[in-house]
Amino acid sequence: MSDNRFKIVFDGALLPGVESTTAKLNLAELFKSSVEDIEKLFTGRPVALKRDLSRPDAETYLTALKNAGIDARIEAEQPVAFSLAETHETDSGAADFSRPAASPYAPPRATVGENLPEYAELKVFTINGRIGRLRYLAWTLVLTVAMLVAAGIISTVGFAIATASPTIAIILGSLLGFALFVALVVVSVQIGVQRLHDLGWSGWLYLLNLVPLVNSIFPLLLLVLPGNAGANQYGAPPPRNSTAVKVLASLWLAFIPLMLIIVVSLGMNGYLDQLESNVDSSYESSSITSDEDADQSVIVEEEDAQSADEAAEPVDSPEEQ
Template sequence: MSDNRFKIVFDGALLPGVESTTAKLNLAELFKSDVEAIEKLFTGRPVALKRDLSRPDAETYLTALKNAGVDARIEAEQPVAFSLAETHETSSPGSDFSRSEASPYAPPRAAVGDDLPEFATLKVFTINGRIGRLRYLAWTLALTVAMLVAAGIISTVGFAVATASPTIAIILGSLLGFALFVGLVVVSVQIGVQRLHDLGWSGWLYLLNLVPLVNSVFPILLLVLPGNAGANQYGAPPPPNSTAVKILASLWLAFIPLMLIIGLTLGMNGYLDQLEANMDSSYESSSITSDEDVDQSVIVDEAAAQSADDTAEPVDSPEQ
């Protein structure tokens, strides 16, 4: 075997601050295996997790293992006492215990590690796995369209029922609206957590959307920050974006500025309408005040004339 081939060796050591249970669960997720098979790797004896690798591939596997909390190392390819496919001690050349039937005392084999997938399988309705930026945008657009369609159906049903019984329409609309809201929140959390996993972050950080001010910046980070190029503690990277994903993401990116323009236009129209209403109200108030002033002037003039007639002295006639 050539000297430029390498292997990943693990002897059960963990990185500082990483618990054994956490590391085992991370390895089980990374290798798509069960915890029982992973337990056999923590014997304290060297185990070859992956063999016959180039230097770049070995670095990629080592990074994924480091993210899982495992203190593995890269070594030049050479015979070792233990491998992932053969977890019993190698005996003398004269005795062949490589087969389990040859030695009834050999521990079970732990055939994990060699099957590390290049890309993970997409899982939509779960908090496990990873999704990239464009796929996050595409799924968000699909979720928004589905919500609008469902809201339209609920409104149509509500209006139809309202003609027969307004009370039943209110109750039915409230129940369906609440169910739609819960479904929207659940799916949003699932795709948000998968996006956080792609960044190598814990899904619990999604709760930052509930923090004031932070929730105005945090969603932008999910759209802007690139995910981990290789495998991390949450699994292998997501598969490449399909044409449909790219189209949906482009539509969503075009939809955001369109909604901003529509919002600004509606806001400006509302402001102008309010300003015009205030001006009309002020004009009517000034007109009413002017009319009242005129009426008061007429009343004052009439009162003055009446007072002058009452106080005028009578004039004697010529006959007197």
């Protein structure tokens, strides 16, 4: 073995702020092993997690371990003149993690460092995994646009069927609308839970959206609070944001004002229609009142004329009588 080879050594130390349970879960996921086997590493004795590495490979493994909360280190391999497999000994009392061992105090059997994922795999339709703030915005925008398109298609189909059979149109529209609502809720919960996992929070906290007043603040926290930089109990961090994610997230800056303009326009149109309706009603009421007043004036004039005629009739004198 040459002098330019290195190994990854771990003696049970963790990075500041990382809980032991979280670190063990991260290691179990990275090493594809069970938590019970991983616990055998936390004895306080140095353990060689990976041997015979070049310097760049050692740095790669060390970065992945630090993302999992493990405070490991790189040490240079020392040349030996005997076979580790035959003597079952390691320098400095370290055990070879990449070689199976029968001792109950030996490291797990899983090969370490062969496929240490730096980032988690993205899955949309699941409550497992993690997503960051920008990806949460991007996925939410896609979900919103898809919902609007689906609602438009359902409305168009409903109007087309209503011309033939209004009853069928109402039933079909109600069923499709309910299915769209259920799909929207399910996907929204899945995306929201993954965002909570990125913060290191339980997905059950998504139920806070059902609490009055809290549901007006809680969604803002999901958009503002940054996620955990490294791995947490819900897995490795999500991949870096792609250009598509950044573009979709930035489209919210245009989508939100557009929706506000549409809502304000609809509100103004409704207000103007109501105002016009009130003006028409007032005009009709004034016209009816004017007609009634005119009719009353005509009646009064007729009565005055009749009284004048009665007053003008001659009265017989006593002599004529």
